[in-house]
Amino acid sequence: MTKESCLSEYDRLEPALPGLRDLRRRAIARFGELGFPTGREEEWRFTDVSPVAERDFPHPDEEPDASEVEELASGPLAKSQLAFVDGLYAPEFSSPPHGVTAESLGDLLDRNPAAVEPFLGRTDGGAFAALNTALFRDGAFVRVPRGTAVAEPLHLIFLSTTRAKPFAAHPRILAVVEEGASIRIAECHAGGTSPHLTNAVVELEVGEGAHVDWSKIQREGPEAYHFATVQVRQARGSVFASHSISLGAALSRNDLGVLLDGEGAECSLDGLYELGGTQLADNHTTIDHAKPHGTSRELYKGILDGRSRGVFDGRIVVRPGAQKTDAIQTNRNLLLSAGALANTKPQLEIFANDVKCKHGATIGKLDPDVLFYLRSRGIGREEAQRLLIHAFACEVLDAVPVAEVRERLEEYLLDLVSRKAGV
């Protein structure tokens, strides 16, 4: 999708896009200024976006194949679920929850744009986020009113179909969790085998003392390009936990930014990327400690096989005055094959003195001593490898709080690992 074709796509779609005319105009102008990032930019050194920048990914015009959608969305509906097919809300596969707002953002913008305008596009998230702001047609709007504890986890399902021509979806999620409220959200991306682009943006407001647990499972098809910009703002005393699992897509990139904008806010960011073939997963995270007494924990783990590449770039910023900040960041990578490559860049930028900040990064293979130990107890080489890889991943998986998601993931991963160890 060249810059020019993005701009003309915007002109083509503009009349049909829901609401926010001014915001979208500013966003497309911003995108025009930035263009697609190149490897010359430090933030994009390892991730070449030319497969996306050199090909057209328009909004799909035809309806998706109903039988494929049926198959993709098979299985029992979760009690609380919103589903989207190729970026558009699919009410037939959705069961909106009670007692809390969770609905199509597109519908809401048609009906009452004033309800969301103050929360949308508040920070500049770079070229892909600007493109999403300009072009998004639909997505989810979630609002948890003050003091409400939502027991049932909310599932946000984004499905892509298989189509003859490449296409794009720019889903947008806006979640506002008010003071003292709590919710668990599972965002899942899965689908089709044809080339497509997912360019998602999530904006999340965590109110004073609120708790949000967000799992993101990316299991897109082998020819998918997945970009996601997630921006979280935490108020005083709030708690935010993220679990970002990247398994699919030819190329995936997550930009996760958390602003601890109130005293005593806590966040924990977990991530797992499990790649093979020529897959590339790039995780960029920024934790911005703007106020005192903040706590952050970050753990990203990578399992890299084939000729895959895992990129981790984590930044922790402690602003002047953010005293008593306590931050720990860890990145561990397991290289399973000679062609796999790990790039990691953990960074600390600290402008306050009374802080405890640590980071650590490791890259290595399975410990031969441990393998030997298992084998000496009669466990075959493959089984031993399988056990160890599984154990490595479990540190992240076990923390996923939504049981059905966790179980499905474990199953998927075990299967993947078995296939790997079998080779």
Place this chain on the structure above:
Amino acid sequence: MADKTIENLTSQEYRWGFVTDIEAETVPKGLSEDVVRLISAKKGEPAWLLEWRLKAYRHWLTMKEPRWANVHYPPIDYQDIHYYAAPKAKPKNLDEIDPEIRRTYEKLGIPLAEQEMLAGVAVDAVFDSVSVATTFKDKLAKLGIVFCSFSDAVREHPDLVRKWLGSVVPTTDNFFATLNSAVFSDGSFCYIPKGVRCPMELSTYFRINAKDTGQFERTLIIAEEGAYVSYLEGCTAPMRDTNQLHAAVVELVALDDATVRYSTVQNWYPGDRDGKGGIFNFVTKRGRCKGRNSRISWTQVETGSAITWKYPSCILQGENSVGEFYSVALANHRQQADTGTKMIHIGKNTKSTVISKGISAGHGQNSYRGLVQILPGAENARNYSQCDSLLIGDRCGAHTFPRLDVQNPSAQVEHEASTSRIGEDQLFYCRQRGLSTEDAVNMIVSGFCRRVFKELPMEFAVESQKLLAVSLEGSVG
């Protein structure tokens, strides 16, 4: 109470600030091909070296000054610098050295004569670009060791210089290294022949003296098969008001089974409390472990300079070669340091260790920037990095930008970093046992830096402790 102590401590002025008044021979300000030719002619260099300089100069014209480092300074006017300055009367031996200069060294605590006798150190003292004195030359010559100023080496050992010059840091390497290649004035040259273990610590003392002179040193050390050398470099500079540019290049080569240890204590004028004046220290240092089982070790204590931009690196080419980097960097007042290392693992079973200790005080900004790269052929490579930061006061900053690129699954790479300050409880504990706040801080800091000081040769370790105590004082948060 504590605040007052800090005030007293941090307000320490630069102790080594003085100007030696000796006549200097200076080339007019500015840089052009003519200046490059003039420098080369003044030094009576052979044609190939002039060609080499000119090639670098022409390439430099096409380059842009790097801006990626986490440091801020006003633009440098490269036409407003003297590219050559030398004390006029050349001494024949130690006794002939200008008494002014000798007194300067004495103030710095390295009286040549005393060092010669007591420490058994051969000093190639560089006073503004031209070697003033070289001691112990004879003793070393008997072993076949060449230790002399760069200009002497060009005259006496042109083949060696020509073979190795630019083999580690090519003329096109980076903006400052290329500038250095074009205009370097002098430096040290050291060659240890096959199987020789250098019997003493070799050292140079760099000083920047003439006003507004950029100092462009070039150091080249070659350790042949099975050789061993430990090299010390120390720097202090007198007080200045305008910023001075220092763009040095150091190249180390270690062949099979050879070991090179390079230690630096850098205490150039850091500027005053408000960040006025001070040295810009933009240095390229790199070692190539060319042979099997070779070893290169960098140890540095960086307490001076307004801005430090320096990444002593190791190219681990030979099988089983070892690279090490031990660093203490201090940024006080308005100092900015962006320093670290690169470990490039090419050969099998290569190992590297990185220990970096950063201390920030006042408005100082200290960044660690590192790269550990394991290339596909580097089977069983191993790296361990640790970089810790200590923060003193609430207006300073400590930053860590490590990068790990691993392309071989048999590699083991570990990186750890932490940032903390001197705890109230630690101070309280010490004070309770009768230590003054100042002593307590010094003790804690010296403990923090211990792993690095341990790597320094004895006399440097002592000097570094003292230096740190002076420049760092004011450690209470």
